[in-house]
Amino acid sequence: MKIKVISILFFICFSSVYISCKESFEKNSQNFSKKKAVPVILDDTINNRLQEKKEFIRKKLIGREHYKFIFSDDYILTINSNENTQEIEIIKKDLAINQVIEDYYETPDIWVQLYTSSENEEIVIVEGHDYYGSIFGVYMIKDLTLKKLDFLNFAQDKPEENGVKKLHAQIFRDDAYIYVDYFLGTEQLFSKKYDCKLLEVKKKNQKLTKFDVNDSLHSAKNQNYTKKEKQLFNTVWSGVYDFHLSDIEKMGELHSISYKLLIKEHQKIQIRIDGGKIKNFDCQIKKITKDSLVLRKGKSTTDLILVKKKNQYFISGQDIYMLNPPNDNYLIEKNNL
Numbered sequence: 001m002k003i004k005v006i007s008i009l010f011f012i013c014f015s016s017v018y019i020s021c022k023e024s025f026e027k028n029s030q031n032f033s034k035k036k037a038v039p040v041i042l043d044d045t046i047n048n049r050l051q052e053k054k055e056f057i058r059k060k061l062i063g064r065e066h067y068k069f070i071f072s073d074d075y076i077l078t079i080n081s082n083e084n085t086q087e088i089e090i091i092k093k094d095l096a097i098n099q100v101i102e103d104y105y106e107t108p109d110i111w112v113q114l115y116t117s118s119e120n121e122e123i124v125i126v127e128g129h130d131y132y133g134s135i136f137g138v139y140m141i142k143d144l145t146l147k148k149l150d151f152l153n154f155a156q157d158k159p160e161e162n163g164v165k166k167l168h169a170q171i172f173r174d175d176a177y178i179y180v181d182y183f184l185g186t187e188q189l190f191s192k193k194y195d196c197k198l199l200e201v202k203k204k205n206q207k208l209t210k211f212d213v214n215d216s217l218h219s220a221k222n223q224n225y226t227k228k229e230k231q232l233f234n235t236v237w238s239g240v241y242d243f244h245l246s247d248i249e250k251m252g253e254l255h256s257i258s259y260k261l262l263i264k265e266h267q268k269i270q271i272r273i274d275g276g277k278i279k280n281f282d283c284q285i286k287k288i289t290k291d292s293l294v295l296r297k298g299k300s301t302t303d304l305i306l307v308k309k310k311n312q313y314f315i316s317g318q319d320i321y322m323l324n325p326p327n328d329n330y331l332i333e334k335n336n337l
Contacts, residue, residue, distance in 0.1 A: 053179070056115035056123055056171035065333075068242075069112045073336045076240065079110055079126065082275030088124070088139070088146065091240050096262060096270075098278055099146045101126075103137050115171050123149075123178075127167055132156055136167065138180070140199055149194050154184060229288045236308065237263055237293045243315050243332040248324050257323060259315065259332075261295070261306070269297050269304070306332070 063070035067079040078089045086104055090097040105128030113125040120142070127136040133155035140147050156164055165185035172179045178194040241261040248255045260270040269281045286303060287294040293306040302318040307329070316329035 053172035053174050054117055054119065056117045056121070056173070058168070059114045059116055061112075061114075067110055069114075070335065071114050075114075076335055077112055077114065077124065079105070079112070080272075080275075088126070090141070090146075091262065096268070097141070097146060101137065101139075102148065103135070103151055105135065105137075111167075113168070115169065117173070121173075123171055123180075125167070125169060131159055131164060134167065140178070142199060145199070147199050149178070149180075150192060152182070152190060154189050156184075157187075232288050232290055233285075236290060237288065237306065238336070239263055240335045241306065241313065241315070241332050242335070243330060245323055245330065261304075261315075261332075263293070267295065269295070 059071045059075075061069055061071060067081070069077045071077065075092045076090070078091075080087045080089055081104075085100050087098055087100045105126060109129045111127040111129050113127075115123040115125075122141040124139045124141065125136055126139070127134050133153065135151070135153045137151045138149040140149055154167070156162075165187075167189075168183050170181045170183070173196070176196055178196060180190075180192045180194070182189045182192070241259070241263065243259040243261075244256070245258075246254075246256040248257065255274050257274075258270075258272045262268040262270070267283045267285060269283050270278050271281070272278050281298040283295045283297045283304075285293065286296050291308055295304045295306070296302075297304060297319075300319075304315065304317045304319065307314045307316060313332050313334045314329045315332040320330065321328040
């Protein structure tokens with residue numbers, strides 16, 4: 001009898017333990033299943049990395065003439081300087097942008113990098129380069145506006161021993177930010193994030209010139225050119241022309257003058273005297289031949305004449321002669337658009 005009672009008690013205890021363990025296991029199993037179903041919440045840094053970003057690709061520099069940087073036949077960027085200010089001038093296709101920049105790159109050399117995206121956005125890095133260190137500004141161009149993003153500096157690491165390393169960047173953007181990692185050689189200098197909302201603000205000192213295709217050479221309403229003249233215009237004369245003359249002595253003082261002729265769908269002349277403000281003039285084509293192009297500037301009564309001799313171009317005319325008599329023509333540089 002005593003043994004039977006002990007057996008019953010043992011059975012009751014074992015059953016209680018089994019039921020308790022089973023309930024505990026089932027409860028834990030339910031909790032484990034629920035935890036697996038809960039989505040993982042990532043912090044902002046990880047989310048940013050996982051978002052689809054658009055990359056900016058660096059454009060190859062195909063030519064350089066002092067501070068004129070040529071990235072293609074239809075994209076030329078120039079840094080213009082005088083004693084007090086510098087400006088970025090961009091000529092691309094039928095668009096000209098001139099903007100005075102706040103920072104002055106007064107160093108032995110200036111380097112420029114251009115990065116472009118598939119969304120017609122551009123980022124320009126202007127570096128005031130020096131052997132031991134550099135300053136550089138970062139600018140974005142979008143929808144005909146130029147906006148400064150940053151102004152930074154860095155020092156070279158023992159350039160006598162390690163050599164001079166080059167600055168470059170990796171640039172991405174999403175809907176909210178532009179992400180830029182700056183490198184000196186293989187070493188990362190800075191990692192920056194710029195708010196895209198700031199790009200909506202236009203600079204007050206920005207000058208934009210958009211050429212009106214309705215006033216083009218090909219517009220029958222405004223111009224009556226023969227088929228041959230149109231062909232000559234497109235194959236021989238269309239382009240951007242640059243001419244600079246310095247050490248012009250007038251009244252005992254030395255002066256300089258620069259001409260830029262934009263000969264495309266709409267003709268424009270830009271003149272700068274002694275590094276001062278650029279003056280823009282519309283102009284008309286008076287005559288086209290295979291050897292010469294005659295232009296009339298604004299309301300002027302005199303003509304500017306471009307002459308082609310073999311593969312070289314020259315500028316002449318009354319205004320050009322008066323710059324430094326008896327010289328009546330000068331070599332002018334042409335870049336195709």
